[in-house]
Amino acid sequence: MGNLMREGQLRLADGRLVAYLESGQPGQPLLLALHGWLDNAASFLPLAPHLDGVHLICVDLPGHGHSDHKSSSYVFIDWLDDLHQIIVAGGWQQITLLGHSLGALIVSAYAGVFPEKVTRVIMLEGLGPLSQPDDTVPEQIRRAILNRSRTRARANLGFASLEEAVAARCKVADISPEAAQLICERQLVSRAARLHWRSDPRLRDLSPLRMSEGQARVLMAAIPCPVLFIQGEQGFPQLTAQWQARQGCFNDIQRQWVAGNHHFHMDNPVQTAIAIEKFCQIR
Template sequence: MDAGMREGQLQLANGRRVALLESGRTGQPLMLALHGWLDNGASFLPLAACLEGIHLICVDLPGHGLSDHKSSPYVFTDWLDDLHQIMAAGGWSDVTLLGHSLGALIASAYAGVFPEQVARLILLEGLGPLSQPDEEVPAQLRRAILNRSRTRERASSGFASLDEAVAARCKVADISPEAARLICERQLILRDGRLHWRSDARLRDLSPLRMSEGQARALMAAIRCPVLFVQGEQGFASLTAQWLARRDCFTQIHRESVAGNHHFHMDNPLQTAIVIEKFCHIR
């Protein structure tokens, strides 16, 4: 772990523990960072080293990293409840929410539901909740139920080394080995001489339902704070079409692009920090 980051944890109202990494100090502008699916708070370590004058708190979302697993399935709307509990446990309000990928989807929806708690919103490679046409609901439910059965039956033999785990992570995600190593170091546990994922296997379950596009647009339209949307130049191509379709939902939004792939904030943290600091009027 980077020497400038401190380990911490919160206990939620339901008793579960949420782990976090923290830099900066109380009194500086507070930025709460939410990572992507199957990542953890360590995905913000490179960016944290480039941000100055910010009290940065990077949480491990439930089921990820060092945080407790949930006893229930991971459903999108429940992420909003998790974040609400995290905000309450930390005693935070009027924060800048920074989200990457899944974290960006959670942050954008939360800012629409609780606009009074979010001063600024920074979305990296994500723009509002995922949606689907109504006619796709039966097929989505079928896939989700069958996928849950496969998750229950899936067994993992673990990895012989960190390098082996990093290679496996790189095969299933658009991520560099250096970035994958940071995430894997926090996401693995040694058991019976093998390294196993700490993350909850049920995170791989498919969502049984997604919002309609109308519902997603209503959430985005409810956001009242300034929004920064940042894409990787080699990131998810579908986000460009999504930007064109959804940009009119936001009352205040600015778009930037940064060289790099879906995890550009890890591989190109300096340029990412410059864009963020400009948006936040820091320096």
């Protein structure tokens, strides 16, 4: 499947390089895809062959895949700055944003901040920014600081084989071995006869502070364009309660189910593509 997509790079205004995979041609409607936490652009490889009539660009978010690492910690608001720099560097206007998991949180918030650049938003297994009650802030900051200390002390021994890395990925994520292998193949680099993650170890740091629910709702309410939320039938169960609480925040949102787990877009790409193409009015 990798041969169906072309490699590319963008240089951001701050000098960092962001890698991406693309299919389709410039001039077709642009679909800009953002992957989940600790995934990379390869998570959209199964989906790409089934999306017709679009210029699909799947980025490696900073710190992931083949993109440069950041010189600072990874906090949510900075993901919006990264996405804005990517869009500006690409010279893109009037785009459809597609995000999975972390990517879904990013695109939903970005569309509320820069609505003039976004024509549609598609969220896979994510429904608006994460939030936290005010009374949990002291403990969240404490846990984040202690977690950073553990990240700095963690040894990186690497893996003896791709199969070993895939097994490790499957232990910490709701993902099939076939899907994990695609992500691992792009996420690994060989050093001293061992395979090591390319991803920035600091991505594993806990966020020191999340938005309040009120702030998240204001961002969701600021999205004027149509929004599609696709949920996996065996995906994250908490998203059902979140849908009940948040669906009224959006001006124009529809919800669909697709068979599969949290990475249903990899294991069930045909049904995912049909839902996306119908929403984008290209099927």
